[in-house]
Amino acid sequence: MTVSTAIARLNAADPDFARHLDHLLSWESVSDDAVNQRVLDIIKAVRERGDAALVEFTQRFDGVDAKSIGDLILNRERLELALTRITPAQREALEKAANRVRMYHERQKQDSWQYTEADGTVLGQKVTPLDRAGLYVPGGKASYPSSVLMNAIPAKVAGVAEVVMVVPTPRGEVNELVLAAACIAGVDRVFTVGGAQAVAALAYGTASVPQVDKIVGPGNIYVATAKRHVFGQVGIDMIAGPSEILVVCDGQTDPDWIAMDLFSQAEHDEDAQAILVSPDASFLDRVAASIDKLLPTMERAEIIEKSINGRGALIQVRDMQQAMEVANRIAPEHLELSVADPQAWLPHIRHAGAIFMGRHTSEALGDYCAGPNHVLPTSGTARFSSPLGVYDFQKRSSIIFCSEQGASELGHTASVLARGESLTAHARSAEYRILTQEKGN
Structure with a gap:
């Protein structure tokens, strides 16, 4: 079996970067x-x-x-x-x-x-x-x-x-x-x-x-x-798209580790997405070499190859600050901060399903046994969605108990607002509870 990769290379400095990134991230359901x-x-x-x-x-x-x-x-x-x-x-x-x-x-x-x-x-x-x-x-x-x-x-x-x-x-x-x-x-x-x-x-x-x-x-x-x-x-829970991983690396992690982290999501299916962002161009080259070296050793090499070639990318950025901006733009399901001090960069991340901190924290640990949930928002929905959790299986009911005095005081406010909306029954329902001495004032 012969497999080879031609993973896309993008540079955030290019004038057309935003357009190319949008095209890379686009994914439409095949629900015809x-x-x-x-x-x-x-x-x-x-x-x-x-x-x-x-x-x-x-x-x-x-x-x-x-x-x-x-x-x-x-x-x-x-x-x-x-x-x-x-x-x-x-x-x-x-x-x-x-x-x-x-x-x-x-x-x-x-x-x-x-x-x-x-x-x-x-x-x-x-x-x-x-x-x-x-x-x-x-x-x-x-x-x-x-x-x-x-x-x-x-x-x-x-x-x-x-x-x-x-x-x-x-x-x-x-x-x-x-x-x-x-x-x-x-x-x-x-x-x-x-x-x-x-x-x-x-x-x-x-x-x-x-x-x-x-x-x-x-x-x-x-x-x-x-x-x-x-x-x-x-x-x-959600309508989930293909699995995604975004690795942000400062260039100091073993390139074989990063290549395998990218594979860990690419092996799910051909539509999965694996992206690496780094300010170090030579590191991107080393990871590309690791991808070519390691791919033939994978059991699901054909799936990984199609995923990497179709939706993967190596993105060069100006610096780590721009890497954070790109990460927030992508809003990935899984985000690896493979950097020397991930805690320092954590405040800069606004949108991600799960954040894996440091060089030793592979995304695979989160899939199986770290503890946090692996059911995560995909396709950029981390901008407004959260991982599955206990709160998804609980519902909340509001409790309101008014004392006689409280109902009377709130009745005035409700009356004014209800009549402003021309909802007379609302107003009178609240007004019935206003204490007699207050009505006379």
Whole structure:
């Protein structure tokens, strides 16, 4: 197998740099009209025929010989069996990663709060977990036990009573690591269905699959399109694009390390994006040489090659300050600050899903076991979005209790504003609570 790279080289000093960067970053979903219509048809079928449609689609799309919905349900005992089928080293790694993810997310928990004003009025916020969350997990070759941990554990930490997992098993292929991860993470129910039909089942419910309040987890274009269509009926985490990594380096890190960090995202799929930014032109040359040297040694070399050649780049900047500006412009999913003093540059970063600090902190550690969530905003959405967390599985209700005196005082203000909006019933509702002696003043 022959592989070679022709990674793009950009220079921030070029007059056309902004245009070239925009072109590099652009990514459009392949959800065309045909995909969209197929997804709508699948959702309609699941809503109308429930479990029967799930069995039919699983037979057709996944090649699973299922006679009834019962063949697509895995009980808790089956998950526990998976723990015995994986190697001791795998189980230890899953349990260690799960513990670290759980400890980190415990710190995100929000509590209800209240305060009382001088007149006895009480204001506050009540924090309540969702009743039920749905977790979509890719199946077959794209099996990610780490995603099970990252999606299920925050839900359980938040206090979600029931986590329902759907995972396709193409041609009956069951990934024991995924099931073991579900067991360790506390998943309550598992259905071996996937695609748009699984999303529809979670959103609307069937006789067997319970309706959930929110659907989280990655999937292919059919899954992403289905999540778009059911949003509003249920909550969703995000519509994720291809994986991304941006490495900002001062030129002092081993170029082989940087090349492999770029590969770590490029190997996900051909549309993944890996970018290196540095003020050191000779360092960019050394990393390019490392890319060519190391690529033939990779198991997924063809995927990496297409990713690097299609969407990768080595960007030269004037200095580290300009590197920060470029990083904020890109707003990457993963940002590595591979520099001597990352803490000094951290205040300059405004937009990034996760920030990996220093030369020894590879992005891969965050994918598996560092602790913070690896479900991150992509395609520049880090400008306004955050990593998945406990807060995604909690909702907040406002608390308002007015004392007699407080209702009377607030009534004056509400009355003026309501009448200014010509909403007389609002005004009179508030005015009824104004104390008699105050009305006479």
